[in-house]
Amino acid sequence: MASAANWSSPSTRPPLIETLVSGVDRYNPSNVSILEDYLYHQIRSEEYDCLANLAILKLYQFNPDLYNPDVVINILIKALTSSPFPDFSLCISLLDERPASAASQDEPDPLPTLLPILTALHSLLQQCRFPTFWTLYRSTEVEALRDNYTVECVGFEDAVREVAVRAVKAAFSSIGSERLGTYLDLSGADLSAYVEKLGWIVSNSGVVSIPANPDNQIESTVVQENIQLSQLTKVIAHAAQTSQPAAVPVVN
Known part of the structure; x- marks a missing residue:
């Protein structure tokens, strides 16, 4: 499992992305295309950089006109296989509510339809319900996600298997x-x-x-406590005091 240091600054992160993520330019909307290109590099190369992807979602929050649903879905797909780390939940927390009827001028927004499916898949991974995960993932309900997105994410299924392997090794x-x-x-x-x-x-x-x-x-763990005689005497004296009945006032 990745260490906290590698999570915050993966060794595969290019210097330019490091500068963007770590500096004030993280919130510069003119850099969103650079971060999006880096995301698609992650999709093609099996690399993963959560903080860089979170920076994209934050830019979408500040600049709704930059919003790209395909980018958001790919970010969630990459975060899905980080389980049991909270990356997926962190990404969800940065998403604005969008009604299922939301549409651009060209085509409907696929995120409202796919988000419940991605959330369900994430929940199954978190609960280590791997057979149920695969059944849902192979179902016709998830066909649009498979055919349009995860098929482009190199090593996605193996990344899910790695989540299962970590759970098996632990249990x-x-x-x-x-x-x-x-x-x-x-x-x-x-x-x-x-x-x-x-x-x-x-x-x-x-x-x-x-x-x-x-x-x-x-x-098995053996816990041994060393109690000095003076400490034991204090405990016995305190117990004797607390065990004495309280005096009952006499009413004339």
Whole structure:
């Protein structure tokens, strides 16, 4: 998982983008095209820069005339696979409410239609409901998102699988290959090749062994407290005082 430092300043970020994101030019509307081009570079190269993408959404907030729904959808798609990090929620918080009937002069705005779908997919990833995620993602309901957007996002499905792999590594020391396949939307030779690439071992019975890590190992912890005799005496004396019944006033 990425460190906070790499999240805020990824090593793949070009110097020009670093200057824009870190300086006052971050809110200069004339630079929005540079940031949008950088987003499409991320789409094509499997790179990801959340802060640069958030800067685009902030510029759209300040300058509604710059709004490009395709750019927003692609930003949300990239943020979708950052789970369990809160990138998707950060992006959503910068979106203005737009009615489903909102349209430009040329064509309708696709965001109001696709936003509930993207939100549902994000929720399923956050809840680690990976088989349900893949079922929804493959459904006809999500066809427009697949055919027009995620198909252009290089490595999108593998990025989703990486989210599942992180969850599996944290929760399992071993898992059935069939069950793992439902998490990864893979089967047969594709699943075997993917598991081999991860360096995980599959037994003859189809059980996948997950390498030990701090999250999937249960270790007993012994807590030992050293109490001095003087401290114990104070505790006993205090308990004796509080246990004495309160004096009842005598009424003549």
